[in-house]
Amino acid sequence: MPLVEFETDASPEEVGQIRRSVVPLLTAALTLTPEEAEDLELMVSELVTNGWLYGCRRREGSKLGFRADVAKGGRLRVEVTDPAAPGVRVQRRRGASEGGRGLLIISRLAKEHGSERNWEAGGTRTSWFEMEIASLLPKESEEETAAAVSSAEAAPTSTVNTAALNSRIRHARPTVVVGTIGPPPLAAAA
Template structure:
């Protein structure tokens, strides 16, 4: 089974998170998989939420993002130095933030968090439809 993986550093700023999201998704697109637009858009939205949460809740200490494609499973993982676990918040309907975990839960097939010696890893997985690899 062919495996593709990329890990990138993330500067601890909103701009750094946006740049890392674009870079990691460009890598995923370059793996020549016949991804559907729905899967790519969902993975990109979730990557953006995971990265934004890491930047917002770690006081700019930076993070890393990994995308891994193994078989039909795409995993997006963001590691950051904070030991604080994410939790769902009640937000007002006009609030500009506080919905990240709800978005992740709605778009990903699975998601979770794992604590480790250097902080935590927040991840989401997508089961991709079966399709041939395509030449670019």
């Protein structure tokens, strides 16, 4: 059973409402760190905004679906479903443009992200991201932790001859010569 799942009428007001209601709910349910909550808020906002802008804005009466659930490997998976539009791609920011960075932000913050089309459901598109959540990651048992500490303490230590290493690094660096490119300047006629 998902942590959160609903469908709503698509409108610009709903984008903010979804973020304001879903993020605190997931933060409390999953005991998110402040950094995780901030990343989640940003990615939810971008994903829902993209769903509205590219899937619903020009389709009167469109619905926007939202789903959040725990995925494998200590991750939270968030999905937004909208009427399918031509594929939305990560774009490079152009000039002082305010838009075009949503998927770029998600690609930097999420562990994974993507988009899937569902032709059986009337051509809908589901965009999603997964993020690691510290409280969902498997905890090491006390025995595993003790074994790791004792093996690290028992491991032989090695000494590094830093002077020899630094000498090799210094000699491996290319020599940089600053000058001009091209023929030497002509000498002034006397």
